[in-house]
Amino acid sequence: MPILEVEHLCKTFERTEVLKDISFSLEQGQVVSIIGSSGSGKTTLLRCLNFLERPDSGVIRVNGEVLLDAGNPSPEQEAQIRRKRLHFGLVFQSFNLFPQYTALENVMLAKELLAKEQPDYKARKNEIHEEIRVLAEELLRQMGLENRMGNYPHQLSGGQCQRVAIARALALKPDILCFDEPTSALDPELTGEVLRVIKELADQQTTMIIVTHEMAFARDVAHHVIFMDDGYILEQGTPEQVFGNTKEERTRQFLSRFNQGQ
């Protein structure tokens, strides 16, 4: 059974249809890359999965459990949405680190707030805090930031910030980690270090959805590639199918722009 199933997702802003009948699925431990020109709806799709936008229709299932059935609206409490969100993690293009906290604190904050809801929190407070700190340090080490844990975001490079943001998302152990153009805000010489840690996560069978304009990276890291155009999934398949045996003319045009440009 796929870990994620998205069926017939649609989303309209005012009068513009941004997502039109989006369906795809993702297996545990696999990576799907989403490519497509800007304005094609990639960010909106990730925002729907993370409950930052509410789709107008469609179904989202994780591990067989229906998280969202937009056509069957039941009034939902914020607390319920919050719990469902935790199936997903999201790494933003602009990092969105919390500037008043150190790298370590950024990674720990949400986990600590969640821990307060545990029934045994009061009794094991110090112990829980210590566990969270150990986990956060381990994640930052994994991101190659062992010497940067006490630094504030403004003291870090863009590449370092994005790696902190990845650690912050991983700290909550999401089932599916989403990336929205994680290297688009970076200087070219810093994209490599971020792509490298994402590649390592893929090698460790982290389930991920990666929106990216780095075509070589998408081809290399993904098990499945989705090409979005004007709100539709125009083409999807293995990297060999989409990049090697491109079926659609639009996809070919899009890819050739990248081959010339880079």
Place this chain on the structure above:
Amino acid sequence: MEVIMEQMPIVIRSLNIGFLQTLKLFFVTLAGALPLGLVIAFGSMSRFRPVSWLTRIVVWIVRGTPLMIQLLIIYYFPGLVLGNPIWGSGESGRFVAASVAFVFNYACYFSEIYRGGIQSVPVGQEEAGLVLGMTRSQIFFKVTLLQMIKRIVPPMSNEIITLVKDTSLARIIALQEIIWAGQAFLKGSQGISGEIWPLFFTALYYLVFSGVLTVLLGKLEQKLNYFR
């Protein structure tokens, strides 16, 4: 010079009493306007149009007219026009009237600063918190509040220093603050009359007090400088 030295103790005692009233008005205004400003800020950002419109019109009127006129209207309007002198005629009545005018006036200025502060925190901060499973109140208190405070400290400092000096406007309704106390020696009080220097001397009080505030607020600003 000798005369001044003789008058000095009497004048200082009077000015001190006046300055106490000045300080009282200053702190009461802050205590009232800081929270009321937040309420007005939320009102002006309300998604319910009539509320935001009404709030913005009130803020426009209060910020668009002199505080001195507001003081006069608030103090005299109930008694002279409505025939119902709610403030009474004593010093305590004048103080309440002055406090109402100052609190309301400053709350409107503060509300605009708050609004700017709230709106200047990028929406990505809230979204990052949401995606990490935080509640809206956790996001407000743990993430956005401090960023907002950092952004509003410099403009708030300006307003607070201005307030120190604006308290002197309460002289217009004869509140017995320090200007009133200094002026008394012009007309004659406690055996001293025709002396202008006590009035000039009051400037020193304002200068010292605003100097202390400038240093304290500067410290606060520095404290928040550890992040950007």
